[in-house]
Amino acid sequence: MSDSRMLLAIFEDIEPASKGIDTLHNLGLSEDQMNVISGIPVKETILGRRPSRTHVGIIAMSGAVLGLLLGLFLIYGIPFLFPLDAGGQPIYPVPEGFIICFEMTMLGLMGFAFLGMFVDSGFPSYTPKEYVPQISDGRIAVLFHCPSGKQKGFIDALMKSGAQSVIPAEANQL
Amino acid sequence: MSAIAKPLVGSHTTEQEDPREHLMHDPLPRGEMNAMVMDSMHTTTWKYWTLAGILAFLVVTCLVYAWYILIMQGLGVTGDNRPVYWGIFLVNVVFWIGISHAGTFISAILRVLKIESRRPFTRAAELMTTFGLVQAGLSVFMHMGRVWLSYWLIPIPNERTIWPDFHSPLMWDFMAINTYLLCSTMYLFLPLIPDIAMARDRSTGWRKTFYRILAIGFRGTEGEWKNLKTAMNIFAFAIIPVMFSVHTIVSWDFAMATRPGWSSTVFGPYFVIGALHSGMAAVAVVLFMIRSTMKNMKYFIRPEHFDTLAKLSLMVSMAWAYFYFNDYLVPWYGGDKWEKILQDFTQRGPIGWLWYFMLFCNIVVPWSILWNKKWRRTPWLMAVVGLLINIGMWIERYVIIPEALTINRMPFTWQIYIPKLEIFLTIGTFALFFLLYLLASRLIPLIPVWEVQEGQEGHILRKIGKAHIPTVSEID
C-alpha cells in the first residue's frame, strides 16, 4: 500500500503493549496490519490478538508418515531385495519391525518439525528486516501500517497508552 | 516451590524462606541479564587458555595419535581377547550415551512436566547430550576391526547391491543413536535461536557474522515464536520416547546375546535408569564447574537448581538400586550354573573390590548424602557426589561388559581382561568432551536467557490471606 508507512512502536512490558494494541485497534487497524515482535514468546490472547496459525504440526505429521515408510522399507524392503538367511530368524522379522519403524517415525516427525519451522518462518533469511536490537533486551515492539497523514495522531495515541517510542520502521540488515 | 504459607517478613526469615533466593523470583532487567551472559562468553582468562591447551594436547596425543596406532596396528594393541571381545570401548559407548541422556531428561522431561527450576540449565545439559553422543560415536568407531569400512552400515543403495542386516542389534543401535544425535542437536538448536539473535544484536566483528549466520534471520515475530514453540513442543514430547528407546536398544546389544550375565530381560529399563543416574550426576558436576569458573553464572545457577537435581538423582538412584537388585536376585536365586559362577567371579574374584566400590558409589553415597536439604544445596558437595556416581556407573558398565564376558559356558576359554591402549583413548574422549564444552561455552550463550525471562515474567508473589505466595502463571 503506497499510502501507508511502517511504524514501529516499542513498549517496555506486556501491560503497556496490550494497551497499545488496543489503541491501534480503536484507531481502525485490522489484525493483518499489525505484527508483534518480542524478546520472549507472549501468548497472542494476552496482547489481545488472534492466535496465529502454524503449519509446523502438519508438516511434522507428514514427516512421521514418511519416516514410517522409510522404516518399513528398511526392515521389509531390504530383505525383499536382498534375502539372506541368518540364524534361523524369519527373513521378515516382526519385532525388529517395531523397533526400526519407531525410530524412523520419530526421526521423520522431529526432522520435519525442525524443517517445518524453518520453512514456515521463512528461515534462513538474510535480507534486511524491520527490527531494533532493543527487542532482544526484553521490549515488545508492534510493527504496523500507518495510513499516511495520520502519523501524528497514531504516535500521540500510542505514547499516551504507554509506548516508549514510536519510530519509522527501517529494514536493516539484522 | 510449594505453596506453603510462610511469612515473608518475620523474625525467623532464613535464607531458605526468602523467595528472592529463587532465580524466578529475583528478576533482573532482560538487558542486564543479556549483558551478563555476553560478558561471561567474552571473558577468557589465562586459566581458560591453559586448560584448553592441556585438553587439546590430550586430544592430540591420547585420541588422535593413539587412534592412529590402533587403526594401523589393529585391535591387538587393546586388551581385548577371547572371550572378552568387547572391552572398555563398549563401556565408554554405554557410558557416554548414558551421559547424553541427561540433557534430554532435563530439557524434555522437565519441560513437559513444567518444572520451572529447569530453566537456566537446559542448554548446559543439552550441550552435554550432543558432545556426549560425539564421544559415544567415536568409541563405536574405535572398537571396529575395520573401521575404514564402517560406511557399510549405512543403508543406502550401492553398486554392490548389498544392504546391512537389520536383524542385528548393532543396526538398531546405528539407527537409534543417529536418530537421537540428530534430534538432540536439532533440539539444542531450536531454543538457541533466540539467544543467538540476542548475541547477534550485541556483538561486533567476526562474532557478529557468526551469530548472524546462525540466527537465520530470527526476529521474534508472532509467527516465528509460534512456529518455534510448536516445534519445541513436538520435540519435547517426541524426544522422550526416543531417549528411552535409544538406551534400551543399546542394552539390547547385550541382552540379545546368549551369554550368562547378558541374557537378561531386565536390561532395557535397567540401562535407561542407569543412564539417567549417571547423566543427572554428570549435569551436577558440569553445572558446578560452570558456576565456579564462569563470570556471572552465580546469578543464574543457584543452590536451588542443585537441590532439584539432587532430589531427582536420589529418586533415580533408588530406581537404579531396584533394577540392579532385580538383575542380581534372579540369577542368584535361579541357580543357573554359569550365572552363579559369574556372580562369584564378579563379587569374589580378583577384582571383586570393584563391585563393592560400584555399590558404594551408586547407592551408599547418594542415599546417605542426598536426603539432607542443606547438603543438597551445597554445589561443591553435589559435584563430588556426581563425580562418585559417575565413577560408580562407569564401573557398573565395566562389570556388565568385560567382566561378564570373562565367564561363559566354555570354561577352557576363560581369560581375564587387562586394558591397554583403551585407557589412553578413554582419556582422549574425556579430554575431547571437555574441550568441546570449553569452546562452546565461549561461542554460544550457555544460559537460555529468553527462557529465564519468560519464567521470571510468569512468577509473581501473590497475596493470599496474610502471606505472599510465590505463584507461576503460564504466559505461554
Next chain:
Amino acid sequence: MANDIQSPVNKSNAAQQVQGKWGMVVDQDLCTGCQACVAACSMENNVPFVGEVDAGYGRNMQWIRIERFWQGSFPEVKMVPFQPVMCQNCHNAPCEPVCPVYASVHSLSEDLNLQVYNRCVGTRYCANNCPYQARTFNWRDYQDARQRPELVTLQNQLNPDVTVRRRGVMEKCTFCIQRIRHAEDTAESENRDIRDGEVVPACAQACPASAITFGRIDDPTTKVSQAAVTSRASHLLEDLGTIPHVTYLAGGA
C-alpha cells in the same frame, strides 16, 4: 528358514533331531589329545601364528582347540576325555543374526555357517554371541610379510584355495568348505554324486586315531550318520537350541 524344533531337545533325541547336510562326529573316547588336527587345520586354512605373548593372552587363532579337563586335585587326578571344539556350524547359529553387515550368513545349499571375510567390519558381536567360543579374530596383521620379514618364506606354504585374512576380520572353522567345493565340482564334472568319504576335512585327515568323521548327515547310510546314532552321542550346549552339526561321542569303555 523356520525353526523346526518346537520342543526342548533332550539327550536321547539328539541324534534323531539333527538336521542339515554336512555334519561331523568327534569320538572323544578315541581322541588322544595329540593336536594333529589343530596343526592340519592351521596349515590347510592359512591360520596365522600369533606368537607367545598373544597366545598366552587368549588370542590364539586356531580354528579347532583341544579342551582338556580333569577332576580332582593332585594326586587323585582323574582325566576326562579330551574335547576338540571347532565351529559347530549350527543350524540356528546365534552368530548370524547379530552381524550388522551380513558377514556371517547361512548357506542354504550347504547348510553351513559362512564367514564372509571381505564383508566383515570387525564388530565382533558374532564372537560374543557364539556359545562355543568357536570364532577367532585377527587382532593384528599376523600374516603380513611386509611387517614380519620372517614370514616371507613361510608364504610358500599358504593354501591357495583359502583367503589369507588381514587384521580386523573374524574367522572360524568352515568344515573345510574349499574341500567340499572341490569335491562337489569334481563330482559334477564327472556327472555323479559325492561319494561318502570323498570330502575329508583337514582335521579328519590328520587324526591318527580316526576320531573325526565327516560327511552327509542327511543320508542315513553314510559313516557319519551311522556313527551319530549311538547311545554315546550328545551335542555341546544342547539346551541353547542352536542345533549344532557336530556330534560328540563319549562315555564308552
